[in-house]
Amino acid sequence: MSAHESEWTLRRLHAGELPAPDAARARSHAAGCAPCAEALKRFAQVQSQFEAHLPFEHFEAGIEQALERQRAEDRARAKARSRWVAPVVSLAASVLLVVLARPLMHTGAPSNRLKGGAVAELRIGGGEAPQRVVDANLREALRPGERVRLGYTADTHRYVAALSIDATGEVTALYPDAGESLPVEAGDGMHWLPGSLEFTGTGAERVVVLLSDAPLDMDALRDAARRAYAVSGRDLDLMPALDVPGEQTQWTLLKP
Amino acid sequence: MTGTSQPILRVIEGGASQDRRAFLRELYSKYGGSVQERCRYLLKDAIKAEDAMQDVFARALSHSESFRAEASPLTWLMKIATHQCLNQLRSEGAAWRRWFERDAAARPEGHGGPEAMETRVLVRRLLARVDAETQAAAIHYHVDGMTLEEVAALLGRSVPTVRKRLEHFATLGGEELRVR
Numbered sequence: 345m346s347a348h349e350s351e352w353t354l355r356r357l358h359a360g361e362l363p364a365p366d367a368a369r370a371r372s373h374a375a376g377c378a379p380c381a382e383a384l385k386r387f388a389q390v391q392s393q394f395e396a397h398l399p400f401e402h403f404e405a406g407i408e409q410a411l412e413r414q415r416a417e418d419r420a421r422a423k424a425r426s427r428w429v430a431p432v433v434s435l436a437a438s439v440l441l442v443v444l445a446r447p448l449m450h451t452g453a454p455s456n457r458l459k460g461g462a463v464a465e466l467r468i469g470g471g472e473a474p475q476r477v478v479d480a481n482l483r484e485a486l487r488p489g490e491r492v493r494l495g496y497t498a499d500t501h502r503y504v505a506a507l508s509i510d511a512t513g514e515v516t517a518l519y520p521d522a523g524e525s526l527p528v529e530a531g532d533g534m535h536w537l538p539g540s541l542e543f544t545g546t547g548a549e550r551v552v553v554l555l556s557d558a559p560l561d562m563d564a565l566r567d568a569a570r571r572a573y574a575v576s577g578r579d580l581d582l583m584p585a586l587d588v589p590g591e592q593t594q595w596t597l598l599k600p
Numbered sequence: 601m602t603g604t605s606q607p608i609l610r611v612i613e614g615g616a617s618q619d620r621r622a623f624l625r626e627l628y629s630k631y632g633g634s635v636q637e638r639c640r641y642l643l644k645d646a647i648k649a650e651d652a653m654q655d656v657f658a659r660a661l662s663h664s665e666s667f668r669a670e671a672s673p674l675t676w677l678m679k680i681a682t683h684q685c686l687n688q689l690r691s692e693g694a695a696w697r698r699w700f701e702r703d704a705a706a707r708p709e710g711h712g713g714p715e716a717m718e719t720r721v722l723v724r725r726l727l728a729r730v731d732a733e734t735q736a737a738a739i740h741y742h743v744d745g746m747t748l749e750e751v752a753a754l755l756g757r758s759v760p761t762v763r764k765r766l767e768h769f770a771t772l773g774g775e776e777l778r779v780r
Contacts, residue, residue: 351745359630359674391633398636398650403628403657404621406650410658461764463731474691477732479683480756497731534731591761 349373349380358387417487420472462499463534464553464593468492470540478595483548483581485598491540492597494519494553498528498535501555501590505562506537507569511547511580515569517562518551524559549597550580556590564588623664627657631674635681641724641743642685652688656681679754682739686732719776726772733757734765741766742777 349357349370356362357370374380398406468484469475470491478484486492494506505525506518519537520526529535543549552569554560568586576583580596635656639649659680660667670676723742727735733755740746740754741762752762763779770777 350747352747352750353745355634355744356672356674359634361630361672361674387633390637391629394633394636395629398632400625400628403632404624406654407624407657407661410651410654411661414655414658414662461734461761461768463733465732474687476687476691477683479679479736480733594756 348377351383354380354383355387358384358391417473461497462501462555462591463497464555464591465495465534466492466551466553466593466595467495470542478597480593480595483596483598486543486600488600490600491542492551493540494537494551495534496528496537496553496555497533498555501557502528503556503559503590504528504537504554505556505560505565506551506553507562507565508543508552509550509569509573509580509583510545511549511578513570513573513578515566515573517566520562522562524561525554525556525565528555543597543599546599548580549599550583551595551597552586552592554586554588554590554592556588558589560588560590620661620664623668624657624661627660627677631677634674635677638678638681639685641720642682642739643688648688649685652681652684656684659684675750675754678740678744679736682736686727686735690732722773722776726769726777729772730765730769734769737762737765738769738777741779748779 353362353366353370354374357367357374360367362370370380374384464480466478466480467475468478468486468490471487471489473487473490476484496504498504503525504519504527508516508518510516518541554565565586565588568588572583572586573580583594585592585594632653636649636653639652639656640646643649643652656677660673660677667673667676720743723738727738730738737751737755737757740751741748746754748759748762748766751757751766752759755762757765766777766779770779
């Protein structure tokens, strides 16, 4: 495999987005390498078949329809929300913890995974849109009425904590709200932190889940979050990992 | 008095939409095939794949400023497409075991001959058995052919963490999925 350009490099070459020296190297290699030349040829075929089956005008119309669909969904959600959502108290830190007798979100995905590495997961649900898992380090827009649940697979870690930071730098301890981080639940598989979170206010909110081998003081975590926020230049998207031991995952949510 | 008349300044309305159309055309001609192929690979349904592809490009359009600033728009699009399709399968409550047994309606992705094709099929069959992050890591590593470093950068994880996820994934599928 190492003798060839990776498929990814060839894909980027085909898309014309490799830097010039890399493109020259990859092109030169592919010129004398049958499998890589074949891969490039196949990418070209995939694109030409795509264009043959879907003319640009149809593609453009489909995208406009998708945009309209998304707008209509947003409007419907806003309307539905105005009918049933009680006034939400906006807390100073822009986060409301809603503890429900019945979870808003099921854990739909099969749970027959084997014991593996630590994992943190952020799920959005509770609105009219399907539940979705949010990709770390990618902004995700919350729709009106949607709530968030946080899950983790601890692997060998023994403690879990979660906090959030809003666009003004206000830090809120989520789990727990004071003291030290929580002992993880026993057993393999995904465990969900209790209750659901509804973020109020507007703008971005950075959510952090931390798994550690020793308990972490929540005040110290708040301070670490403030430092990371300052280092980022007050830009949540650029916020580095908190300078604390353990593994952590961060997500950026855009509040409706 | 004779002389040349001054040209009339004519303002062409819709500059933004022309730009938008050019942007869409660029997306279409550079990335359309790759994104559609990814959606078909995961959803195995031509109609659903087209809808998913439209959603992905609609998202690129509505985030065009940040999208244009990406060093690798292809990486951004394939990440979004993968995430979109996996989320869709999850939200449909897809019976994953039945799902992977359905006949493939789409062209399989491949580079590297029959062995690579087999790996891609195997990856798809095992996705239901791992968490969301491992799913994404496995697809970008085994199907896209990204390096560990590229997958780690894409997922915002360290290389050792990604390696650990992939090694766990490999325990489900054997030698073909070995992490190199």
